[in-house]
Amino acid sequence: MSAVAKPYRLDSGHELYIQASVGISVFPNDGDDGEILIRNADAAMFRAKEQGRNTFRFYTESLTKIASERLEIEMQMRRGLAAGEFHVHYQPIHRASDRALVGAEALVRWQRSGAPEITPDVFIPIAEDCGIIAELGRQVLRTACADIHTWLEAGLQVDIVAVNLSPQQFRGEELEHLVAKLLREHALPAGVLELEITERGLMDLGETTLAKLNALKALGVRLAIDDFGTGYSSLSYLKMMPVDKLKIDRSFIANLPHDANEAAIVRTIIAVARALDLCVLAEGIEREAQLEFLVAEGCDQCQGFLFGKAMPAAEFAQRLQAPRT
Numbered sequence: 001m002s003a004v005a006k007p008y009r010l011d012s013g014h015e016l017y018i019q020a021s022v023g024i025s026v027f028p029n030d031g032d033d034g035e036i037l038i039r040n041a042d043a044a045m046f047r048a049k050e051q052g053r054n055t056f057r058f059y060t061e062s063l064t065k066i067a068s069e070r071l072e073i074e075m076q077m078r079r080g081l082a083a084g085e086f087h088v089h090y091q092p093i094h095r096a097s098d099r100a101l102v103g104a105e106a107l108v109r110w111q112r113s114g115a116p117e118i119t120p121d122v123f124i125p126i127a128e129d130c131g132i133i134a135e136l137g138r139q140v141l142r143t144a145c146a147d148i149h150t151w152l153e154a155g156l157q158v159d160i161v162a163v164n165l166s167p168q169q170f171r172g173e174e175l176e177h178l179v180a181k182l183l184r185e186h187a188l189p190a191g192v193l194e195l196e197i198t199e200r201g202l203m204d205l206g207e208t209t210l211a212k213l214n215a216l217k218a219l220g221v222r223l224a225i226d227d228f229g230t231g232y233s234s235l236s237y238l239k240m241m242p243v244d245k246l247k248i249d250r251s252f253i254a255n256l257p258h259d260a261n262e263a264a265i266v267r268t269i270i271a272v273a274r275a276l277d278l279c280v281l282a283e284g285i286e287r288e289a290q291l292e293f294l295v296a297e298g299c300d301q302c303q304g305f306l307f308g309k310a311m312p313a314a315e316f317a318q319r320l321q322a323p324r325t
């Protein structure tokens with residue numbers, strides 16, 4: 001619709017403006033052959049005209065609502081990005097053996113003035129769909145590197161800060177250049193920065209993955225596979241990847257230690273990590289009993305509400321200052 005909305009300049013010098021009303025039908029729910037799909041799209045197009053023109057309607061009402069809400073969030077995100085509404089918070093990561101604070105995971109927060117909070121689970125997938133994730137991802141990486149620099153300058157000890165990356169950020173060559181530039185600009189020891197990509201994201205990347213991970217690894221940063229256990233990586237694949245850490249998805253932690261299936265999965269992932277010489281972290285730890293199980297099973301690092309939720313940089317810095325126990 002925005003492509004059509006651009007003015008047409010006629011030879012006579014006049015400008016012509018066109019608006020479109022769009023009707024959408026989706027295979028196979030709205031029809032399983034071309035004729036029915038077009039007829040239903042036509043019906044949807046008439047509804048778009050009835051309801052004010054210059055708009056779109058899905059044949060299925062609920063899809064129209066979902067699409068409109070997403071469009072609205074997309075618009076607000078573009079505005080919010082320019083207005084600096086996105087902030088980076090830090091969730092503590094602790095060593096399992098002695099519970100010492102070793103670092104944090106950077107998690108983006110959208111602080112919209114006067115509007116209800118939208119969580120990253122909702123806006124990240126939309127940002128990925130409409131390409132906003134590239135700019136958002138850059139902002140988060142930049143902020144995290146600047147914050148690490150501030151902490152190290154202040155003499156605080158922080159071993160790792162993990163930043164989430166969307167698979168889209170792995171396309172092209174921008175990521176390696178940006179990471180190299182940020183490490184240099186902030187004079188960061190490369191090993192302090194850990195880049196997380198989900199197991200599913202890693203599989204979606206396909207053939208280029210290995211070269212990309214190697215290029216990042218060559219910069220000295222650490223690589224972690226997030227939400228591990230929710231995808232289907234083969235062990236041989238995993239062995240090839242230059243990764244340093246597996247993060248066990250919190251769905252496998254939720255009902256520990258009572259749930260026998262979860263306990264078996266977690267034990268297996270820890271054994272895989274051991275065998276491949278990888279660090280292993282459990283996320284979503286909320287109760288002491290979960291932690292005790294994980295410590296007994298030899299998990300290396302822990303993260304979850306038991307230790308703390310994601311908090312603003314200044315608040316996290318105070319924890320770094322606190323004397324270690």
Ligand code: C2E
Nearest residue numbers: 107108119120121124140164165166284285286304305306
């Ligand atoms: P994730 O990477 O798995 O991040 C951990 C999520 O689990 C966070 O949700 C965190 O608040 C939540 N969490 C941590 N501890 C606990 C716990 O003990 N119990 C429970 N119930 N939840 C816990 P959040 O911040 O809402 O982020 C959701 C997802 O959004 C993240 O999942 C990540 O996939 C994505 N995300 C967040 N920030 C970024 C970012 O900067 N870039 C990208 N690409 N994705 C991001």
Ligand code: CA
Nearest residue numbers: 105164196226
């Ligand atoms: Ca993560």
Ligand code: CA
Nearest residue numbers: 226227249283
């Ligand atoms: Ca995760």
